[in-house]
Amino acid sequence: MYERALFAVWLLTLVLFQSAESCELRPVLAQVPKRLPAGYVISEGTEALTLKGCAAKPVAFTSSDPNFTVNTDGTIIAVRGLVITTKRFSVLVQDESGLDRRVDIILSYKNEASQKSSSVAHKRIKRRWRPLPFSVTENASPPFPKDLEMISSDSSVNYTVHYEISGQGVTTDPVGLFILVKETGMLRVTKAVDREQYPQFNFIARVYDQSGREVDAFLPITVIVDDVNDNAPxxxxxxxxxxxxxxxxxxxxxxxxxxxxxxxxxxxxxxxxxxxxxxxxxxxxxxxxxxxxxxxxxxxxxxxxxxxxxxxxxxxxxxxxxxxxxxxxxxxxDVNDNPPTFKETLYKANVKENQENVLVTRIPVEDKDLVNSPNWKALFEVTKGNESGQFRMETDPKTNEGLLYVIKGLDFEKTPVVKLEITARNAVPLVGNDNTWLSVPLELSVGDEDEGPEFNPVIQYIKVKENVPNGTIIGTYKALDPETKNSNGIKYYKVTDPGNWITVVESTGELKTANTIDRESPLVHQDKYNITIRAVDESKKVGKGMVILLIEDENDNMPVIPGTDLVICSKGDALSSVLVEAVDPDKPPFSTPFNFEFGAESDGKWKLKDKTGNSVVLEQAVPLPSGLYSVPLLVKDLQGSGKEQIVNVRVCSCNREENGVGICGARSASTSFGSSGILALVLSSLLLLLICLLLLFICTTKRDKLYINDDTGTSGMLLKSNTEAPGEEVKDGALMIIPGTDAMDGSLQNGTMVSKNLNSAPGNMGQQFFQGSGVYNTTTQDFGTDKYYTSGRYDNNLYGNRGFQKFSNTSALDTWNTNGRYLERKLAYFGGEEEGRYADDVLKTYGNEGVGSVAGSVGCCSNLGEPESLDFLNTLSPKFRPLADVCYTTNKN
CATH class of the missing domain: 2.60.40.60 (Cadherins)
Incomplete structure (x- = not known):
């Protein structure tokens, strides 16, 4: 029994040992092409990544190198294209229990040259650096420095070497984080690292012999900082x-x-x-x-x-x-989940009768929805009691109160109290099935007022025949006092009666005819004629009503042919016709159908056919030549009332027809022109002959040019125009009076210059142009082949191609103008004299002719010596010659 228990313990220990042995995560070694394309599969279902032999299952993979990703089945794939010499990174595997395991991935490129021939022996390439890669846990606790990994190069077998590192964390920020024992290659970290600041470090390791020669290629080293949960979300x-x-x-x-x-x-x-x-x-x-x-x-x-x-x-x-x-x-x-609610269960208000468009009362409401939103804004409506449209409701936009208005006056006698129902709604629909719009009753008391008389009915219709005798009573239109319900003391007056056909009896309201009632009058529309009546009670209150006369027709009009001038288009031997229409203002049975007959004077050249209610076709009985024909027609209405009428029919050759009506062509002049036309032609010919004679007379008659100067010699003094005889100004010694009648002859009649045309003197005086009043202008004069230009001050008249004018020898103005004519001739003479000119083409200042001038001053203010004689004109030289040269220029073109 003891042996069995001992065997069981040994077996369990072996299983656990093997289990622990099989869960050991070894690095993943893989050979890849030197140029690694994106999407390249590094390894599929790697046992280390799938935690084969471990009790837990992987749930998440995290690659330390963003160039690679790991699928959920442990397959490693390249994310982007790379050039590979030696690549090392790690994959963090998280299992179901939340435990993190790290697996190192080492990539090396394939030596493609050694694989070109199968006869070449495959030689195992020995690693030059080992072990790789490295990692450090963030926020590690002291003491520092801590040993990380041993760097070793295969060149240490042949040489005595030492190692050096450089790059991030060594020689660049953070400087001195990593140190290296040069002789042994032990890499150490000197202080705690924060992964959130430095997730990884990349630096370079080199190996040198004792002479300082680099005996191996440099090694890129990546130190991955392992994360610990040191940050809260x-x-x-x-x-x-x-x-x-x-x-x-x-x-x-x-x-x-x-x-x-x-x-x-x-x-x-x-x-x-x-x-x-x-x-x-x-x-x-x-x-x-x-x-x-x-x-x-x-x-x-x-x-x-x-x-x-x-x-x-x-x-x-x-x-x-x-x-x-x-x-x-x-x-x-907010949504509209609260309807407007009334503060009272019953509202009461008062209003006077007959008031219109007045505010009656305000109805406040409460709404819990958002203020000033559509969910809060209330809309009011009178849902009961407003069948006649006498009320309207509005909303005060500030207070959200309902405003009740009366738009049509109320009648106390009919309804002293009006009961209404007011309903309040919102501008948008109500949300929620349990919510409904609310209503409240309102009692409106109508106040009594003394009102004017009222017609009942307001519009009364009365039938009357047209043409009834004047003074006929056609009806009575009375008003009642709303309070007393009688007509006592009420008087009646007409307000409107367009044709003045009716009179109103003031005390009784009886309506009598005052003039003939005519149904066919333009004042009647659709057999109706309107009269407005005003009723006034003893308190001067007024009421209005309307009487509409329904006028019955009588046969007081006969049929008439409106167009008695008709045209028939001649069609050779064919018999032509024209439509004759008649009208009667009366209504049936006093009008259509009409009866058409020929009158007693009919000549048998025409016949009637195709009669209708109001027309007949008039046709030729025999072919007729072009001309105007009178046709007597007798037209009667349905009652046999009618008269004979003459229809003028013109037979002609038509150019065209418009709407069935012929248009006659042009006729000969003998028939087209009347006496007025012939007289107009004669008068036009005579007028043309007169114009031709007048032009001929003007072209053959030649007059001397008129020279008029506004300088009257009175030194700017205006002459009186209302003097009947020459005044004292005329007798001024400064004015020259030229005797003689051979060249000039004139007389003064009623203070106006009278001029006569004379034959022109030898020579052409040219044309004179004057611009504006009192300005200097230029006159062109031709003497022989020479042209002269002179300037002078003239009045605002334009003269051209005109003959000599003779001026009165008793008028100062006429005398001055005559002197001006002589002076102008003298200037022309000196201007044409070639020899002995004293101022060739040189303009001199009027006020100063220069030192030593024999002429002295030629100022404009010099006074004339002998006004009664013209001898001075012959003794002007040499004083006058410079002035002549200045005023005239010879143009020898």
Missing amino acids: EITGGRFFSVEERCRAGTPIGQVNATDKDLANTTHTLIKFTLLNATDMFSIEPFTGKLTAKTNTLDREAQDKVYVNIEVRDMGGNPTGLFNRGTIVIALT
Whole structure:
């Protein structure tokens, strides 16, 4: 028995030992192409990664190198293309119990040259560096430094070597984190490392002999920092959410997000969300953070915002995990789940009768929904008692009260109290099957007022025949006092009567005819004629009513042919026709059908056919030549009332027909022109002849040019125009009076210059143009082949191609103009004289001719010496010659 127990213990120890032995995780060695493509499978179902021989099963794989990934079955795959010499990384395997295991992966490229021929012996390549890779746990506790791994090169067999390292963590930040024992190759770490700051380190190891020669290729070293759970998760992103009140249970609200700085895809970052309050209102999915409504009874009116505390814990919510807490806000948005409610169970109001468009009362309501939202705004309606449309309801936008208006006056005598029902609604539909719109009764008391008389009915219809004799009583239209219900003291007056056909008896309201009632009058519409009557009681209150006369027709009109000028298109030997229509303003049976007959003077050239109710076809009985024909027709109505009428029918050749009516063609001039046309042609010919004679006379008659100067010699003094004879100004000695009548002859009649045409003197005086009053203008004068230009001041008249004008020898203005004519001739003479010119082409200042001038001053203010004689014109030289040269320019073109 003892031996069996001892054997069992030995067997159990062996099994456990073998189990422990088989669960040992060895590095994964794999040969790959030197150029490793993306998607390349490094190894499939690696036993070390699948924890073969271990009691636990793997649940997650994490590669330390982002260039590689591991499937759930332990297959290692390259994520992107790489060039491989020697590649080392590790895979972190997490089992079901949460335990993390690390498996080293070592890749080397295949020596393809050694595999080209099967005859070549496969030679085992010896590792040059060992062991690899390295790892260090973050936040390791002292003491430091700590030994990590031994670096060893195969060259140490042949040489005495020492090792050196450089790169990140050695010679670059963080400098001095790793140190190396040069002689032994032991790698050490000098202080704690934070993985969240430095997840891994990459540096280079080199080996040298005693002479300092590098005896082996450098070795890239990667030190992976193993993660420990040293960071608690934190809530990130927005913390404000909203959801409608009364929403269905399970309605999504939002997503709560949290992050953990520890290594991703490990239990260190497996976060669990937990609500710490409001668990009866909301729920959250533990590992996604999706927030949903838990009930359908969320009520904004009870609580419009809910503050929810949330805990986020890593390690999948394990009590040993690290955690943080935060608060989120969930706002409940409003829906219309509360109808407007009335503050009273019965409302009362008062209004005077006959008042219109007045506010009667205000009806306040309460609504728990969001103020100023469509869910809160109330809409009011009179649901009972407003069948006649006498009321309207509005809403005060500020107070949300209902406003009741009377739009049609109420009648106290008919309804002293009006009972209404008011219903309040919202602008949007109501939510919830248990909610309905509410109503409230309202009693409106109508106040009595003294009213004017009222016609009953307001519109009265009276039948009357047209053409009834004047003074005939056709009816009575009375009004009653609403209070006394009688007509005592009421007087009646007409307001409107377009044709003045009716008179109203003031005291009784009787209606009498005042003029002939005519149904065919344009004042009658559809046999109706309107009269407005006003009733006035003793208190001067007024009431209005309307009387509509229904006028009955009488046979007081005969049929008439409106168009008595007709056209028949001649069609050779064919017999043509035309339609004759008649009208009668009367109504049947006093009008159509009409009877058409020929009159007594008919000549037998025509016949009637195709009679209708109001028309007949007039056709030629024999072919007729073109011309105008008179056809007597007798037209009678259904009662035999009618008269004979003459229809003028023109037979002609038609150019066209429009709507069945012929249009005659052009006729000869002898028939087209009347006496007026011939007279117009004669007058036009005579007028044309007169115009031709006038033009001929103008072209053959030539007059001297008129020269008029506004300078009257009075030094700017205006002459009086109302003097009957020359004034004292005319006798001024400064004016020159030129005697003689051979060249000039004139007379003054009624203060106006009278001029006569004379034959032009030898030479052409040219054309004179004057621009505006009192400005200097230029005159062109031709003498022989020379052209002269002179400037002078003239009035605002334009003269051209005109002859000499003779001026009165008694008028100062005429005398001055005559002197101007002589002066102009003298200037022309000196301007044409070639020899003895005193100022060739040189303009001189008027006020100063220069030192030594024999002429002296030629100022414009010099006074004339002998006004009664023209001898001075012959003694002007040499004083006058410079002035002539200045004023005239010879143009020898």
